[in-house]
Every structure is written in structure tokens, then in C-alpha cells.
Amino acid sequence: MVNMTGSQIVLESLQREGVDTIFGYPGGVVLPLYDTLPEFPGIRHVLVRHEQAAAHMADGYARASGRMGVCLGTSGPGATNLVTGICTS
Secondary structure: OOOOOHHHHHHHHHHHOOOOEEEEOOOHHHHHHHHHHHHOOOOEEEEOOOHHHHHHHHHHHHHHHOOOOEEEOOOOHHHHHHHHHHHHO
């Protein structure tokens, strides 16, 4: 059995689904994902200045490319900031 961390499982799953770009803002509970991201060179990270921008960028990326748009934010206020963009998508 292969031992994997939760972060590795999440990123491996995204990669298997064809995700090549993640839009996000690091903080709190998602820091382990950011620490693991260099192990997955096929996934590019676009750093944003606000979680709402990440959600809108992921939506625009999906509409323009036809690929899955992924946004990443932390819990609490970070998750709340994602809501408008998620609803728009």
C-alpha cells in the first residue's frame, strides 16, 4: 500500500481529472496543499490577491478553455469570499 498525505491525494485527484491550473490564495488550512504543489509540476498555480478573484478567474478560465476551472481558498472568511464567484459560475 502506498502512503500518501491528504494533500497528495487531493492534487493527484485533480491531476487525474485533467486540471492543469489552480487559482488561489494561500492561508490557514490549505497551506499543506501549497507545500505539496511543487511535487506536481503539471499543475500551475496562479496567485491572486483576493479569493473572489480566484473564483472569477477559475470561472473565466473554464468558459474560455473548456477545461475545469479550480479555485482554492482557506476556511472562514476565505471561503466566504469565494461565494460570489462560485454562484456566478
